[in-house]
Amino acid sequence: MSKEELKQYLEVTYPDLEVKETVNFPLLLVNKEDVIPVLTKLKDASETRFNFLFCETAVDRNPNFEVIYHLTSTYYHHDLEVKVILEDRENPVIDSVYGLWEAADLYEDEIYDMFGIRFKGHPNLRRIMLTDEWNGFPLRKDYQDDKIISL
Amino acid sequence: MENQPTTPSPTELRTEEFVVNIGPQHPATHGVLRIEATLDGETVKDILPHLGYIHRGIEKMTESMPYKQSIYLTSRMDYLSAHINNHACSLAIENALGIEVSARAKAIRIIMDELQRLTSHELWWGSCAMDIGAVTPFFLGFRDRERILEIFEANTGNRLTMNYIIPGGVMRDVLPSFVTDVKELLKKIKGYRHEYDQLITGNFIFQHRTQGVGYLSKEQAISLACSGPVARASGVSCDVRKHYPYDGYEKLDFNEVIDYGCDNWARYLVHMEEMNQSIHIIEQLLDNFPTGEYRTKIKGIIKLPEGEYYQRVETARGELGVYIVADGSNKPYRMKFRTPSFSNLGAVKPTTVGLKIADLMANMSTIDLVVPDIDR
Incomplete structure (x- = not known):
């Protein structure tokens, strides 16, 4: 389907x-609660068949x-x-899509490491890039670090 | 609980599993990557990659840099595809601003991209053979790669991190002798190709080490979001140059190389055939190399309109996606690089579990990981 056709189909x-x-x-x-049902339907429906998760990421739109x-x-x-918009800044949680696409394993590890968003049902959520003792989540907009020096 | 027999029968004999850390300083990982391998004797039971040894926070750095400067950081991600990374970033900005690039700039860009793919695959060919135990190909791969790097050095001023492709075109025009130089080069490379096949492709030991080893099914390749030669060797049609053509790839005649073998041997063959296709693409462009401007004038300060932009290109390793969230200022609000090696890293575990530890090296080399591309 082209972009316009797909848009009409989704509507x-x-x-x-x-x-x-x-x-x-x-x-x-x-909505946060419908992630798994909606994505499962998008993946399985014969009209769409979205079987390839090529990018999963997060953006901090403070708050x-x-x-x-x-x-x-x-x-x-x-x-x-x-x-999906998550409004709880203190404790952001969302369902993991690892059951639908195995690629989510590494993607969600990275999002957890950089944004502190936790994924329910992820088999091994860990800080993949930074050390376990690292303070804060670097890609958040309110991240503070004394070591950041602006040139 | 039932009583355990005091001495187990030979069929019940179990060896103790132990964990071996491979890396971060290990020649077979081609960079600083640590693999935590759980072994039972020589058989691999589990693989857990640990990243971050070369994490420079490129995505964070882009948020505090103007768009033009962010492009230069991308050369440092996949240093074997520096031209193509710059190309992706430039295209994202051009498409957002609606800048039309001249025919000459497009031709130069594609020639540079394909030469870059050749350098990358030649280095890959040498190091892949070295991981499996042959040393000579490493020197031959570097010998041929050197000829292409000389062209890069003469025309762009750099050998590894070129920063040559910029929004609006390319940094400076190519030398007047560029076309004849590249034609000469391709003639040389084609003359060398039979050595590759004599040394490695037809080698009985190499075939035994790769055929039927490292099986990655089509379903698994799709589920793991693999791209590039890894996915195409499992029968997934995913060439960005074919499905989402950019900068005139749609006008060129070339084949998407697909193999259905799903093993290391298939991945090897896909790489080798892609080199032939790259040569074929460059030859078409050299025959009628366009004249005209090499760069379209654009504003000194680039400000992207508010919105989200996604641009993908085919690097030597697979699909590179640049995702830009712009807020109207001269710096990106968020810039995400969907790098091919990061997704392909997931393929190491399913291909290796159940095989011997020596096959881990063979699998990692045909999956063709570049560690700075994983860590960013």
């Missing part, structure tokens, strides 16, 4: 979800967090961006 199939678009992809806004899934299909080669 019809998910009437209670907000469908937008970015410059490159259609964008589906999903909210956005978790972003970029999906593509090896059958149809169409793309989709799925966005």
Whole structure:
């Protein structure tokens, strides 16, 4: 499906979800609780078959967090961006998609390391880049470190 | 609990599992990567990679740098695909601002990209053979790579981190002798290709070490989001140059190399054939090399309109994605690099578990990891 067709399909199939678009992809806004059911349906439905999670990342929109899934299909080669907004800054938690795509193992480790977002159901959530004793989460906008020197 | 027999029968004899740390300073990891391998005798039971030894926080640094400066950081991610990384970043900015690049700049960019892919695959060929136990190919790979680096040095001023491709075109025009130089080079490389096949491809020991070893099924490659030669050797069609063409790849004639063998041997063959395809692409561009401007003038300070931008290109290792969240200022709000090696790293465990430890080295070399690309 082309970008416009996919957008129309999503509007019809998910009437209670907000469908937008970015410059490159259609964008589906999903509630935190519905991540697994919606993504499972997107992966399995014969019209979409989003079986390839090529990018999973997060953005700190102080005070909210956005978790972003970029999906593509090896059958149809169409793309989709799925966005989840987490409002709890103190203790951000979201369901892990490791059960759907094994690639989420490393992606979610990295998001946890950099943003402190915890993934429920992840088999081995750990600080993958930094040491376990590291204070704070570097890609948060309010991250403070005495060692940062601006040139 | 039932009573245990005092002496187990030979079939029940179990050896104790132990953990071996491979790396971070190990020649076979090609960089500072630590692999925690759980072994039972020589058989690998589990693999856990530990990253971060060369983590420089590139994504954090980009948030405090103007867009133009962030491009130079990308050369340091996958240093064997520096041109292609710069290309990805430049394309993202050009598409966001709607800048049209001249035909000459596009041709130069693609020639440089494909030469870069050749250097990377030649280095890979040498080091892959060395990991499996052959030393001579390493020197031959470097010998041929050196010829291409000489072209880079003459035209861009640098050998490894070129920073040559910038938004709007390329940094400076190529030398007047560029076309003849590259033609000469391709002739030399094609003359060398039979040595590669005589030494390694047709080598009985090499074939035995790779055929049927390191099996990665198509479903698993998709689930792990593998890309590049690793995925294409498992039968996944994922060449960005074919599916999302950029800068004129759609006008060129080349094949997406796909193999259905799913093992180390298939990954080897895909790499080798990709080198032929790269040579073929460059030859088409050299025959009618466009004249004109090498750079479109753009504003000194780049400010991207508010929004999200995603640009992907095919590096030597797979799909590189640049995800930019812009807030309208001259610095990105967030910049994420979806690097191919980071996703491909996940393929090390499923290919290796159940094999001997020596096969871990063979698998890691055909998966072709570049550690700064993983850690960023």
